[in-house]
Amino acid sequence: MHRRDVFTLLFKSSSFDEPIVMEPNPVISAPVHLCTDGTVSTYREWTAFPADGRFTHDVVPDYGFSIHFHFVYSKAIKNVGLLVGLKAKQEQSAEPVKVGLDVDGCLFIGPHKTERKLPAEQLIGDMKLIMEISPRENDKAFVKLKILDNGGLTLSTLKTDSFKMTDFSGDIGLLEQSYGGGKAVKWSFLKIEGRKLENN
Amino acid sequence: MNRREFVRTTSLTAAALTILPEKTLFANYAGEKVKIAMIGVGLRGQNHLALLLKRDDVDVVAICDVDARMLDMAKAMITKSGKPMPKVFTGDNNAWKKMLQIKDLKSVLIATPWEWHKPMIIGSLEAGLKYVATEVMLGITLQDHWDVVQAAEKHDAQVMMLENVCYRRDVLAVLNMVRQGLFGEITHLQGGYQHDLREVKFNDGVKPYGGGVEFNEKGFSEARWRTNHSVHRNGDLYPTHGIGPVAQCININRGNRFLKLSSFATQSRGLHKYIVDHGGENHPNAKVKFRLGDIVTTTIQCANGETIILQHDTNSPRPYSLGFRVQGTNGLWMDLNKSVYVEGQSKPHQWDSAKEWLEKYDHPLWKKYGNDAQGAGHGGMDFFVVHAFIESVKRGTPTPLDVYDAAAWSAITPLSEQSIELGNETIDFPDFTSGKWMTRQAVFALNDDY
Numbered sequence: 001m002h003r004r005d006v007f008t009l010l011f012k013s014s015s016f017d018e019p020i021v022m023e024p025n026p027v028i029s030a031p032v033h034l035c036t037d038g039t040v041s042t043y044r045e046w047t048a049f050p051a052d053g054r055f056t057h058d059v060v061p062d063y064g065f066s067i068h069f070h071f072v073y074s075k076a077i078k079n080v081g082l083l084v085g086l087k088a089k090q091e092q093s094a095e096p097v098k099v100g101l102d103v104d105g106c107l108f109i110g111p112h113k114t115e116r117k118l119p120a121e122q123l124i125g126d127m128k129l130i131m132e133i134s135p136r137e138n139d140k141a142f143v144k145l146k147i148l149d150n151g152g153l154t155l156s157t158l159k160t161d162s163f164k165m166t167d168f169s170g171d172i173g174l175l176e177q178s179y180g181g182g183k184a185v186k187w188s189f190l191k192i193e194g195r196k197l198e199n200n
Numbered sequence: 201m202n203r204r205e206f207v208r209t210t211s212l213t214a215a216a217l218t219i220l221p222e223k224t225l226f227a228n229y230a231g232e233k234v235k236i237a238m239i240g241v242g243l244r245g246q247n248h249l250a251l252l253l254k255r256d257d258v259d260v261v262a263i264c265d266v267d268a269r270m271l272d273m274a275k276a277m278i279t280k281s282g283k284p285m286p287k288v289f290t291g292d293n294n295a296w297k298k299m300l301q302i303k304d305l306k307s308v309l310i311a312t313p314w315e316w317h318k319p320m321i322i323g324s325l326e327a328g329l330k331y332v333a334t335e336v337m338l339g340i341t342l343q344d345h346w347d348v349v350q351a352a353e354k355h356d357a358q359v360m361m362l363e364n365v366c367y368r369r370d371v372l373a374v375l376n377m378v379r380q381g382l383f384g385e386i387t388h389l390q391g392g393y394q395h396d397l398r399e400v401k402f403n404d405g406v407k408p409y410g411g412g413v414e415f416n417e418k419g420f421s422e423a424r425w426r427t428n429h430s431v432h433r434n435g436d437l438y439p440t441h442g443i444g445p446v447a448q449c450i451n452i453n454r455g456n457r458f459l460k461l462s463s464f465a466t467q468s469r470g471l472h473k474y475i476v477d478h479g480g481e482n483h484p485n486a487k488v489k490f491r492l493g494d495i496v497t498t499t500i501q502c503a504n505g506e507t508i509i510l511q512h513d514t515n516s517p518r519p520y521s522l523g524f525r526v527q528g529t530n531g532l533w534m535d536l537n538k539s540v541y542v543e544g545q546s547k548p549h550q551w552d553s554a555k556e557w558l559e560k561y562d563h564p565l566w567k568k569y570g571n572d573a574q575g576a577g578h579g580g581m582d583f584f585v586v587h588a589f590i591e592s593v594k595r596g597t598p599t600p601l602d603v604y605d606a607a608a609w610s611a612i613t614p615l616s617e618q619s620i621e622l623g624n625e626t627i628d629f630p631d632f633t634s635g636k637w638m639t640r641q642a643v644f645a646l647n648d649d650y
Binding site: 020021022023025026027028029030034037132134142144159 | 428
């Protein structure tokens with residue numbers, strides 16, 4: 001039996017006064033995480049190591065950003081990629097997120113990795129890793145990592161929404177294998193694009 | 201038909217009600233009349249009101265609006281029609297809740313700003329109404345769409361979105377051609393909403409269309425609420441006119457469903473340019489940043505393999521076009537060049553004029569009710585969509601466009617917003633039917649009934 005029928009029975013078909021619960025006026029507004037007022041677009045790029053090994057930038061991660069990393073693949077190395085979200089020394093308890101391509105030919109973002117292994121014959125010469133981080137509500141992040149061959153063909157993609165934007169707040173570094181010892185990966189270009197505060 | 205013509209038609213329809221001994225539908229109707237209430241009697245609501253007043257099988261028992269000017273216009277229409285004046289509810293944004301308590305009310309028609317549709321639909325269902333008609337767009341967020349679907353299921357009620365373009369004469373003729381297999385197996389479809397709305401989004405606060413660059417509180421009619429969506433949202437904000445008709449051609453929710461979509465938006469330029477061109481660069485609204493890309497393109501993949509391209513294009517100077525294309529293994533129809541090609545019947549590699557084809561395959565609904573639809577809004581198709589709703593109420597049958605259709609079509613908006621937000625990511629389409637799409641049968645426009 002529906003509510004209207006119950007009322008009709010109770011009040012013997014007489015009219016009834018059901019209390020009106022006020023409906024709040026719907027509000028149309030841009031999601032907070034997409035509001036970029038007070039910011040301007042910015043980018044920074046490097047072709048050589050900074051002295052301290054940290055790529056320091058002014059991108060505010062709240063608004064989303066992308067990182068481009070160009071390198072030369074070598075079978076000699078294990079993992080190639082980046083440390084994203086290197087914190088300042090006083091807050092180094094928070095680990096940066098490791099992203100890149102592992103020795104098996106799988107893309108990885110932290111603990112997540114692609115199931116499909118890229119065959120070695122596709123990993124020849126100049127390669128590009130592109131990471132895009134888009135903000136979601138409540139500080140959540142949508143992260144996409146792609147690897148492109150030297151012709152610009154996308155070979156593999158990995159996506160995850162299991163991180164927060166603040167996980168990526170901080171400087172960028174290279175994975176140890178990417179620059180250490182005699183098995184160093186040759187990299188040629190690193191760029192971060194995003195938004196910075198207007199008055200910075 | 202553009203908005204000016206629509207308003208002109210509406211006004212003429214209303215005027216005709218008094219001047220002419222207007223032929224009414226279902227004169228001497230002996231059955232129980234449909235008691236209907238209306239939430240929202242703005243210009244769009246008045247168009248529906250004019251149609252309802254012409255029917256002798258309908259009693260408009262109540263109207264509700266917060267805009268005194270619109271209410272006065274609606275009351276004048278009712279007075280001129282000679283029909284009894286319904287109860288009038290106004291005063292605040294919750295007056296509609298009071299109206300829904302009217303005893304024996306069976307149905308309601310909602311024609312309010314988009315953001316009010318969901319609470320009003322659900323409020324109507326919770327008040328016990330079994331038939332709810334709503335103007336297009338079911339809600340704003342994806343969750344809104346789920347909420348409406350689940351409320352309709354919970355209350356075992358019909359929610360029909362008044363997607364009038366499904367009843368456009370050429371659209372129905374093409375549906376007829378599709379169903380008769382003329383185009384073979386359908387593989388690809390296109391549609392959209394390509395309508396220069398700049399004079400709808402901005403006006404002088406007095407007239408509904410153009411004459412100024414005001415919106416929100418200083419605007420009038422749709423500029424009071426619609427423009428705000430262009431400020432804050434970036435996606436296909438108005439997909440249903442384009443998707444509804446093509447969805448019928450491939451039986452979406454009835455043996456087929458949308459699987460995923462991705463959307464792309466251009467930069468936002470047209471609305472700012474219009475403000476500067478018509479209000480000057482020092483007008484306060486020239487500082488407003490609009491998020492809506494001028495042209496938003498969405499690609500949809502369907503379960504049976506078809507692809508659909510939708511375009512939303514409302515910020516730029518252009519003639520009106522919904523840009524339909526229905527293509528199969530044996531031929532296609534394109535509305536922009538008014539052409540048809542059918543292999544084996546058309547000259548190879550040459551378009552036929554669509555006119556002869558559309559006349560030959562004119563839908564039985566238009567053959568039967570074409571004269572009754574004369575003068576109704578939007579080239580007559582408004583008549584059919586209201587007719588379908590009223591006939592469903594009278595007969596106690598499901599509406600031919602149901603809540604699952606409404607949700608699937610309208611949800612394109614939040615899904616396209618999400619796709620753009622995530623860098624044109626491909627977004628999975630939720631199955632609002634929860635699997636029922638596999639066994640549901642087509643019910644829309646199967647004959648000349650409604």
